[in-house]
Amino acid sequence: MSVTETAPQMVESIDGHVRAFLQVQNGCDHRCTFCIIPYGRGNSRSVPMGAVVEQARKLAAQGYREMVLTGVDATSYGADLPGEPTLGLLAKTLLKQVPEIARLRLSSIDSIEVDRHLLDLIADEPRFMPHLHLSLQHGDNLILKRMKRRHSGDDALAFMRKARRLRPDMAFGADFIAGFPTETEEHFQNTVRLAEEAEIAMLHVFPYSPRPGTPAARMPQLDRALVKERARRLRDAGERLKTNHLDGLVGTTQSVLTERGENGHTENFAAVATPGLEPGHFVSAHITAHDGKRLQAAFANA
Numbered sequence: 230m231s232v233t234e235t236a237p238q239m240v241e242s243i244d245g246h247v248r249a250f251l252q253v254q255n256g257c258d259h260r261c262t263f264c265i266i267p268y269g270r271g272n273s274r275s276v277p278m279g280a281v282v283e284q285a286r287k288l289a290a291q292g293y294r295e296m297v298l299t300g301v302d303a304t305s306y307g308a309d310l311p312g313e314p315t316l317g318l319l320a321k322t323l324l325k326q327v328p329e330i331a332r333l334r335l336s337s338i339d340s341i342e343v344d345r346h347l348l349d350l351i352a353d354e355p356r357f358m359p360h361l362h363l364s365l366q367h368g369d370n371l372i373l374k375r376m377k378r379r380h381s382g383d384d385a386l387a388f389m390r391k392a393r394r395l396r397p398d399m400a401f402g403a404d405f406i407a408g409f410p411t412e413t414e415e416h417f418q419n420t421v422r423l424a425e426e427a428e429i430a431m432l433h434v435f436p437y438s439p440r441p442g443t444p445a446a447r448m449p450q451l452d453r454a455l456v457k458e459r460a461r462r463l464r465d466a467g468e469r470l471k472t473n474h475l476d477g478l479v480g481t482t483q484s485v486l487t488e489r490g491e492n493g494h495t496e497n498f499a500a501v502a503t504p505g506l507e508p509g510h511f512v513s514a515h516i517t518a519h520d521g522k523r524l525q526a527a528f529a530n531a
């Protein structure tokens with residue numbers, strides 16, 4: 230039986246037959262002013278914990294060693310379920326009840342909604358991977374307000390510092406929008422500064438694009454050329470940050486899970502070239518160099 234046949238509503242995709250993505254939540258109760266998602270997908274709905282555990286067991290039995298919990302607003306997981314379990318509690322429960330899961334990741338989270346169980350996992354659980362992708366969107370407080378986000382730039386920075394105190398090898402990725410309506414050069418620079426101060430290793434940069442019917446589409450728009458130029462500059466900053474991150478891994482030894490296409494990932498989700506290695510194995514990699522995108526390594530127990 231293929232994985233998609235077992236629970237089509239929950240298994241989002243299978244990545245190289247090593248990593249499985251479990252969609253545990255859909256929809257969103259928030260109304261960020263730029264976002265069309267809640268109009269299309271409705272309010273937040275969560276998959277009950279028992280169903281997630283059952284699905285994870287099936288995937289583990291099929292040999293998947295790494296699982297990624299996904300959701301449109303994953304950190305709101307459980308608010309609609311009896312007893313209101315949180316995303317952190319779900320992750321803890323999965324790791325306890327499905328010991329075959331060697332690596333557990335989260336797709337994208339809202340740092341302001343992180344619960345205490347998730348902080349426990351960051352601090353103490355080696356099977357919970359030290360990589361978080363955050364939905365930050367901007368670094369300037371006025372723009373964050375105009376976006377109707379629920380965090381400030383300082384909140385985001387404080388969370389990343391706290392997570393790194395708990396787990397020093399924690400790496401971060403983040404989504405940012407460049408050229409939001411009314412964004413000045415100073416506002417834009419606050420985004421660059423936040424990314425740099427937090428040493429975010431992977432920036433996903435989206436040039437702002439108005440979605441019809443959203444409040445942001447009715448705000449004063451920036452010239453398209455300026456939006457694109459700021460997105461390019463933010464991506465350039467992201468390239469520099471990624472290079473710094475990869476530089477810092479050279480000379481270290483990392484556990485790598487090999488995937489299809491002679492690729493693999495470290496625990497903190499840096500890509501590693503794995504020439505000649507079969508997918509689906511854990512190998513110890515001594516990192517020797519990188520090409521700006523992937524690490525190169527000497528493998529000890531391949």
Ligand code: SF4
Nearest residue numbers: 257259260261264266
């Ligand atoms: S950006 Fe995320 S949190 Fe905001 S409305 Fe869209 S889905 Fe919800």
